[in-house]
Structures are given as C-alpha cells and as structure tokens.
Amino acid sequence: MRTSGWTLTDWLDTYTRQEAKPAELLTPLVDALDASDPAWTYRINRAELNQQLAFLNDKSPADLPLYGIPFAVKDNIDVAGLPTSAACPAYRYDARNSATAVARLTQAGAIVIGKTNLDQFATGLVGTRSPYGAVPNSVNPDYISGGSSSGSAVVVARGLVPFSLGTDTAGSGRVPAGFNNIVGLKPTKGRFSTRGVVPACRSxxxxxxxxxxxxxxxxxxxxxxxxxxADAYSRKPQLSVQTHLFGSAPNIAIPESIDWCGDDAQREAWLIAVQQLKEAGANITTLDFTPMQNLAQLLYGGAWVAERGAAVGDFIAQKPAEVNDVVGGIISQSANFTAIDVFNAEYRRAELAQEIQSLMREVDALMVPTTVRFPTQADVAADPVGVNTQLGMFTNFVNLADCAALSVPAPKRSDALPFGITFIAPAWSDNALIALGAYWQQQQPWTKGASEQTLPLTPAKPAGIDDQLIRVAVVGAHLTDMPLNHQLTSRSARFVCETNTADRYRLYALSNTQPPKPGLARDDTGGAITVELWDMPLTLFGSFVAEIPAPLGIGNVTLADGSTVKGFICEPAGLKGALDITEYGGWRNFLNNKNKVANQ
Known part of the structure; x- marks a missing residue:
C-alpha cells in the first residue's frame, strides 16, 4: 500500500478501518529510505522500528491518537537510542533520553523513522551548511531547500512522513516551509518544551x-x-489570548515597502497573494516595518551571537577543523562581545519589542513574504552570508519580539517554484493563526508539498479550537459600541454575527440600572429579538459572568435557527415595573427611537 503524501487523517483512517497494521506500512517505508539521500543524517533500522512498534501492541487508534504515524526529527533534537549530531559528526553522541517534544509524540503512538539534516548547529537559513550534504529543494534541486530545518521540511514535502519536527530561532521553521510548499508552525516561545534540544540561542x-x-x-x-x-524556558499557556479568533474579516497589516533583492518573481507572487487575501474579505493595511528590521539586525549583528557561543563555542574552539567554515566564522565572533554589550542589546531588544507590540495592537496579525527571494544553490555558494541575511529579513525579529508565526503556501511563482507567506501575531495567538491559515486555505487551496496531489480543505475552525470557546448572545449594554462591550473585548471575545432569537421572547427596559439595560424573558406570546453572537475564551467566561449584576444572569437562549447558546436572561422579579419594548425588536432600535422622540 503506497503511503506517499498521506496526511494524519489518511494514516489514522487506514488503521481504524483495519486495512493495514503499522508494521505492514512502516517496514517497507523504512526499508525504502535512500542511504544517499542528504535529507537524512540517520535512518532507523528494522530492529529500532520493531522496538517502537512493540509499544503499539494491544493498542489501537482509540487508545493512542497518533497510533502508528511516522514522523522525522531534526538532528539537533534528542531521540532516545539514536545519535544526535547537530550536523557535526565530531559532536555526535547517542541520546539516552528523548527530548520532551519527541517523548510526548511517541507516547501518543507516533513512530520516529529518522533524524534529518540541518545547517550545522542550526546556524543558517539556507540548508547548505552541512557535512552530510546540501539538501536540495523538493521541487527543483537547483534551488535551496532553506534551513536550518532543511531535511525536516523536505521529507514532509516529498510525502515520506505527514509531519516532522524542526527548530526555529531565526526562521528555521518557516523558511524551509516557504521554499517547499508546506506549512511551518513556529509556536510561542515556551509553548513546546525545548528540553533535549541542542541549543542555538537557548532564550x-x-x-x-x-x-x-x-x-x-x-x-x-x-x-x-x-x-x-524541567525546562527553564517553558511557559504555561495563556489560553485567554491563545484561543481568540480573528473573525470573518481579519485585519491584516503588511509591510509598506519591501526590498525584493532583485527577485521579480517573488515580488509578483506576493502582490497576487495580497490581492487574493483582499478578495477573500480581509482588511489590508500597510505598516512601517522599521522597528522589525532594526530588531532583526540584533540577532546576527549583535550580542545574540554570544548566546550561540555559550551553546557550542567551547566545542568549536577545541575542534575548529570539524566545523563548517561559515558556521564557525559566525559563532567565533561571540568572543567579541562583553557582558555590557549583552545587557545593552537586551535593553534595545525590549524597547523595540515594546514598540512592535504596540503597533500590532491595531491589527489582528501581520502578513509578510516568508522570504524576499528564492536563491539557487549557486547563489548561496557565491555569497553564503549575504544571501542568508536576506532570507531572514522578515523572520529574524519574530522570536526576539515574542511572537508566534505560521508559514503557509501561497499561489506559486510564475516559474512554478513555491511561494510562501507568513502570518505573525503576539505570543499565545497560535490557535488564532491556525484558524487564519485555515481561512486562507479555504480561499486559496494548495497541493501536497512537492506533489500535485490535492490537499483536503482544512475546516474553517480546525479541530480543537471550537472546544476552547463559548458562544454568547448579548442583547443590550454589551452590544457593539455600547457601554459594556469592553467586558467582551477585554477578554479577547470576537464578534461573530448579528442574528435574532426565536420568536418567543419579550424584551423589557429595566428601571434603575446604570448604564441602562434591557431584560430578556422567554414568552410564547413574544417575538424575535435582535442579538449579537460573540465567541469568548472558555477560560475567561467565569470572570465575565461574575460581573453580571442581578436581576440579570446567563442562561440558555434559543436562536431563530433553532440552535441554543448561552445568553443574557432576566429574573422574573426584575421585570416588575419594567417597560415592555418587544415591539422594537431589539435594544438598539428602542434607544434610537427614544432619542428621536427626545429630540422632537
């Protein structure tokens, strides 16, 4: 059975329908891995496969959500029993324990089939700085694959595995995605543990x-x-931010000017993507990216190079001949920085990050080209540092500014090479970015990596997001532009739509309430009342309810389509002496009419 290009759903459906067992699919897959393929630094053997398969004995997809699904791991991330080299054979060691990220996946039933090539010590965005060989682009081998997570991206794009792990410090999880027509998710720093990862810049x-x-x-x-x-940089998820969505007309900011470094095909693809996003309903504005560019320059032009030296500087000093010349040249500069330089750089980073976060409050997300050019292998060979710097133009600042990012395929260039765009938002906006990526895919579907296979459309709200939100119907002072609407927006609630209740409700203007509020009560002799629907993070719903004063409360409200949501209702005692305003059909209509009468 051919598994090339299978998604997670394809793998799980096959196992669930009992059409094949993991050993029947994974054994030929592992056997077929090419020993000369530079995408791999290590491919597991049958004994190592069988050892992992033994964990699946007496289990099924009902027990393990990633049951029997193969994946690949970048070779700076530990996998128990397998070597870790960080693309430096002299640095290689056998990992005793798996990195936390790997362990969580294997405990869910996933199977590691190999370690993937990278720019040595994760230093580079090109995918060429490895003694295991440059990793060719999956679509056209004359072009680079991107780095540093080159092998991890390529084995997904070529359909060998449905997903892989990379790392991302300066764009290593996004640039290869853009060059290979796949998705690259760079999470909020600390969302996933980095314990068991050979550090580049640990912070x-x-x-x-x-x-x-x-x-x-x-x-x-x-x-x-x-x-x-056990990971000093791990952070507890802030679901109050992470679960908010951007709505049906997201507000997206793009750079007001871009230096395309002479790559006209890249520029043209970008203009098409921007236009298509506008046509899909997004509101596009331009933004001065000078603070982002200034922050990006700190990563390789400032004291953060010293952090790379803290990670592997001693090894490089002891064995310089074992290190890629470009990588060694970059990291050896770490000795040029003093502690004072480091603190001054951190102060500058904090200032720029604050400025960037302030700019981003005006929009839902940023959208940038994942890279401004698509270099050939020859381009990189001619100018390895200069080309690498160009590729980091819109990637280097993201971790320094504490943002999350999602690189997704866009319509291909005029020369049929892949083109990628990246959505960026503040920390803990990961799920919102996923939903934005799904929104984009609905408008501009892409194929599976380097193949021409059709990729099934992602649901508008990918699995796992809906159950973190609660839909609330508001009827009065919480409506858009009303006095208490801030109680929704301050909790990252997002407007969904305006609609009506079923035609069996009455609306009353309550007496002695500040600000003025209505009361909604079920009554079979009533009518349909206009309400707004808002999606709120479930984790903040309790604090929202706590602010609601008597006689109001939250109960179940039936909508015109027959569905039921949580919404404002009023105790019967609170309706004594209240004015029945059902005939107006809604609170806003009542207020508008009241103002007209007052002005006559």
Whole structure:
C-alpha cells in the first residue's frame, strides 16, 4: 500500500478501518529510505522500528491518537537510542533520553523513522551548511531547500512522513516551509518544551512543526503543548489570548515597502497573494516595518551571537577543523562581545519589542513574504552570508519580539517554484493563526508539498479550537459600541454575527440600572429579538459572568435557527415595573427611537 503524501487523517483512517497494521506500512517505508539521500543524517533500522512498534501492541487508534504515524526529527533534537549530531559528526553522541517534544509524540503512538539534516548547529537559513550534504529543494534541486530545518521540511514535502519536527530561532521553521510548499508552525516561545534540544540561542529557541496542512500542524501542536518544569524556558499557556479568533474579516497589516533583492518573481507572487487575501474579505493595511528590521539586525549583528557561543563555542574552539567554515566564522565572533554589550542589546531588544507590540495592537496579525527571494544553490555558494541575511529579513525579529508565526503556501511563482507567506501575531495567538491559515486555505487551496496531489480543505475552525470557546448572545449594554462591550473585548471575545432569537421572547427596559439595560424573558406570546453572537475564551467566561449584576444572569437562549447558546436572561422579579419594548425588536432600535422622540 503506497503511503506517499498521506496526511494524519489518511494514516489514522487506514488503521481504524483495519486495512493495514503499522508494521505492514512502516517496514517497507523504512526499508525504502535512500542511504544517499542528504535529507537524512540517520535512518532507523528494522530492529529500532520493531522496538517502537512493540509499544503499539494491544493498542489501537482509540487508545493512542497518533497510533502508528511516522514522523522525522531534526538532528539537533534528542531521540532516545539514536545519535544526535547537530550536523557535526565530531559532536555526535547517542541520546539516552528523548527530548520532551519527541517523548510526548511517541507516547501518543507516533513512530520516529529518522533524524534529518540541518545547517550545522542550526546556524543558517539556507540548508547548505552541512557535512552530510546540501539538501536540495523538493521541487527543483537547483534551488535551496532553506534551513536550518532543511531535511525536516523536505521529507514532509516529498510525502515520506505527514509531519516532522524542526527548530526555529531565526526562521528555521518557516523558511524551509516557504521554499517547499508546506506549512511551518513556529509556536510561542515556551509553548513546546525545548528540553533535549541542542541549543542555538537557548532564550529564543522553539521546537517547530512541518506539515502538509494547517489542520495536521494544529493536531501535532496540541500533543506538544505542555508546561515542562524541567525546562527553564517553558511557559504555561495563556489560553485567554491563545484561543481568540480573528473573525470573518481579519485585519491584516503588511509591510509598506519591501526590498525584493532583485527577485521579480517573488515580488509578483506576493502582490497576487495580497490581492487574493483582499478578495477573500480581509482588511489590508500597510505598516512601517522599521522597528522589525532594526530588531532583526540584533540577532546576527549583535550580542545574540554570544548566546550561540555559550551553546557550542567551547566545542568549536577545541575542534575548529570539524566545523563548517561559515558556521564557525559566525559563532567565533561571540568572543567579541562583553557582558555590557549583552545587557545593552537586551535593553534595545525590549524597547523595540515594546514598540512592535504596540503597533500590532491595531491589527489582528501581520502578513509578510516568508522570504524576499528564492536563491539557487549557486547563489548561496557565491555569497553564503549575504544571501542568508536576506532570507531572514522578515523572520529574524519574530522570536526576539515574542511572537508566534505560521508559514503557509501561497499561489506559486510564475516559474512554478513555491511561494510562501507568513502570518505573525503576539505570543499565545497560535490557535488564532491556525484558524487564519485555515481561512486562507479555504480561499486559496494548495497541493501536497512537492506533489500535485490535492490537499483536503482544512475546516474553517480546525479541530480543537471550537472546544476552547463559548458562544454568547448579548442583547443590550454589551452590544457593539455600547457601554459594556469592553467586558467582551477585554477578554479577547470576537464578534461573530448579528442574528435574532426565536420568536418567543419579550424584551423589557429595566428601571434603575446604570448604564441602562434591557431584560430578556422567554414568552410564547413574544417575538424575535435582535442579538449579537460573540465567541469568548472558555477560560475567561467565569470572570465575565461574575460581573453580571442581578436581576440579570446567563442562561440558555434559543436562536431563530433553532440552535441554543448561552445568553443574557432576566429574573422574573426584575421585570416588575419594567417597560415592555418587544415591539422594537431589539435594544438598539428602542434607544434610537427614544432619542428621536427626545429630540422632537
């Protein structure tokens, strides 16, 4: 049975229908892995496969959500029993324990089939700085695959595995996605544990996810998300922010000017993507990206190079001949920075990050080209540092500014090469970015990686997002532009639509309430009342309810379509002496009429 290009759903459906067992699918897959393929630094053997398969004995997809699904791991992330080299053979060691991220996936039933190539010590965005060989682009081998997570992206794009793990410090989980027509999810720093990862810049590093579609990336992310007390940089999820969605007309900011470094095909693809997003209903504005560019320059032009030296500087000093010349040249600069330089750089980072976060409050997300050019292997060979710098133009600032990012495929360039765009939002907006990626895919579907296979459309709200939100019907002072609407927006609630209740409600203007409020009561002799629907993070619903004064409360409200949502209702005692305003059909209509009468 051919498994090339299968998604998570394809794998799980096959197992659930008992059409094949994991050993029947994974054994030929592992046997077929090419020993000369530079995408791999290590491919598991049958004994290592069988050892993992033994964990699945007496279990099924009902027991393990990732049952029997193969994945690949970037070779700076530990897998128990397998070597970790960080693309430096002299640095290689056998991992005793799996990284937390890997362990969470294997405990869910996933199977590691190999370790993937990378720019040595995760230093580079090109995918060429490895003694295991440059990893060719999955669509056209004359072009680069992108790095540093080159192998992880390519094995997904070529359909060998449905997902893989990379890392992302400066764009390593996004650039290869853009160059290979796949999804790259760079989570909020600390959302996934980095324990068991060879650090590049430990304070910035993230484990990232590559997948064919956003739904698969979201599924893997849910298994990786967890606080790890053994990881000093792990953070507890702030669901109050993470679960908010952007609505049906997201407000997106793009750079007001872009230096395309002479790549006209990249520029043209970007203009098409922007136009298509506008046609899909997004509100597009331009933004001065100078603070982002200034922050990006700190990563390789400032003291953060010293953090790379803290990670592997001693090894490089002891064995310089074993290190890629470009990588060694970059990291060796770490000795040029003093402690004072580091603190001054951190102060500058904090200032710029604050400025960027302030700019981003005006919109839902930023959208940038994942890269401004698509270099060939020859381009990189001619100018390895200069090309790498160009590729980080819209990636380097993201972790420094504490943002999440999602790279997704866009319509291909005029020369048929892949083109990617990246959505960026503040920390803990990961789920909102996933929903935005799904929104984009609904408008502009893409194929599976390097193949021409059709990728099934992702649901408008990928699995796992809906159950973190609660839909609330508001009827009075909480309506848009009303005095208490801030109680919704301050909790990251998002407007869904205006609609009506079923035609069996009465609305009353309550007496002695400040600000003035209506009361909604069920009555079979009543009518339909206009309400607004808002989606609120479930974790903040309790604090919202706590602010509601008597005689109002939250109960079940039936809508015109027969569905039921939580909504404002009024105790019977609170209706004594209240004015019945049902005939107006809604609170806003009543207020408008009242103002007209007062002005006559």
């Amino acid at each position: 910035l590093d993230c484990v990232s996810i590559f997948a064919l579609g956003v739904d698969d990336a979201a599924t893997v992310a849910r298994h990786l998300e967890a606080f790890d007390s």
